[in-house]
Amino acid sequence: MAAASLAPGQNLAHILPPSWREDIPRWFAEDTPSFDWAGFVVGEEQQEAVLWGKSGGILAGVPFFEEIMRYVGCEVEWLMAERSVVPSNSKTKVAIVRGKARQLLLGERVALNTLARCSGIATVSRRFRDLAASTGWKGTIAGTRKTTPGFRTVEKYGMMVGGVDPHRHDLSSMVMLKDNHIWASGSITKSIQSVRRVAGHTLLVNVECQSFAEADEAITAGANIVMLDNLVGEELHGSAKQLKEKWAGKRQFLIETSGGITEDGLQGRLSEWVDVLSTSAVHQSCQHVDFSLKIQPKKAAASTAQAQDSAV
Template identity: 30%
Template sequence: MTNLSPLPAIMLEPLVRTALLEDLGRAGDLTTDAIVPKDSHARTVLSARQAGTVAGLDLAVLAFQLIDQNVEMTINHADGSEIAQGDIIASVSGPARAILTAERTALNFLCHLSGIATATASVVAAIRGHGAKIVCTRKTTPGLRAVEKYAVRAGGGCNHRFGLDDAILIKDNHIAIAGGIRPAVERARAGAGHLVKIEVEVDTLAQLEEAMAFAPDAVLLDNMSAEQLRQAVAMVAGRAITEASGRITPATAPAIAATGVDLISIGWLTHSAPILDIGLDFSELDGPD
């Protein structure tokens, strides 16, 4: 992903600092401090133990450098890169104690976010040739939404709203409490600013027809079959953005994309994607300078 923009360090540092403090506890790294001489230096590599897509290197760099600014990291495969099993993603060198102390925090972020990027890339590849975009949802790990959504972008996907304050998404429970689609949309429109878009979730074609009478910006077509989605796209006829959602996998995504929907939203990309297995291997250990 050559157009992937990195997140500012000011957004990342609090996450990494919190993770390091959680690990260091009240007494620091007892194991490393007892075993590794203070002045030892090491050369290590971050190696891919399986193929995938990289994301999270900036957080890994911060993990090492917040422990010791003398740790240096040279990146061979930037975020968004596809890697093969055995590839050296980056090399890390510097004080051995700092590398060992930060190792797990760095890998936790790197493996988790690379897993999200890899899962996203698999679905993006599955629908290649169709016009639909793969988007994530708000089903993210508390505190990690910004970086998990970044990882989706690293995998070639796009982001849905970042929070409740991004846009208005009228879901089934909103409709039930409001007393129907019409009052829900009317109240939303009355309370929304001129730049705020309105999306309505529908489960049936009858609900879609009702919703389209009030000119929403987008419609969320929830758990519809491919045939229903095809009919829904024809009914909307370009008057709103169409978004398909509901237990979509790389196997089912191509048929859904073929219906002509604009977006395919997938929650498991962020809440259930398996990690990408990446390890930190020592290539050389130096004695005190």
């Protein structure tokens, strides 16, 4: 049930949707809606800039950074591969970016923000994955749909680079019946029967449940996944065990735990009866990985400056 790990050098960029590049003009329209006043200062001269990693973490978001820089006419030479560990407590050269000075600075903040956010998500995702694996648990750690509007592709990509399951990507990816759906329709059984009329047989149905009784009703009605939401301790693991034993050989389904999960409380949610742990903690409020982009001073200019200092 655990998600397969990526092989060394395996590239995730090729699975990005064809439309992802359409986001980049929108990001620039937001960041530079009018004149680039400061760009006038640096002009059109070709320059070289170093991308520095300044805090520890997992490098993620390489295709986004690269495409942002390509959009402004710059080229990127990577010195570290995606999914590499950027060391902490030291500055590390991650890449060299070449282009016109004005264009380098035009793309700088958009590219750095994207890389920092994506790498932060990958870093926390890796910690969650490794912490769960250290217990011997064989299930799946997954993110959630609580992503930033307009930035979901980047955030889901960061989860995958970090090694966790991105869960559903949007409302159309899987049927998830939550408490409001159930209350509005009248019951778990009615909501499942109703959605099956339109969703067909190819979509999984995941039902949010607050107790063993609700989960049992959902399985009876044909749910593929039952989410034991905000259940902890014996209530969680006892219910999960009882459900698995009751339906053994009769129905196939997954048990998911979710709600209020943090790194500190992660291990308490894991057991052989739980198949999936979904949490927004891998992406909602994670700390970004710190990067900077610094244009390198020209040697000739540096030599002139040294000569002038000596003369003084």
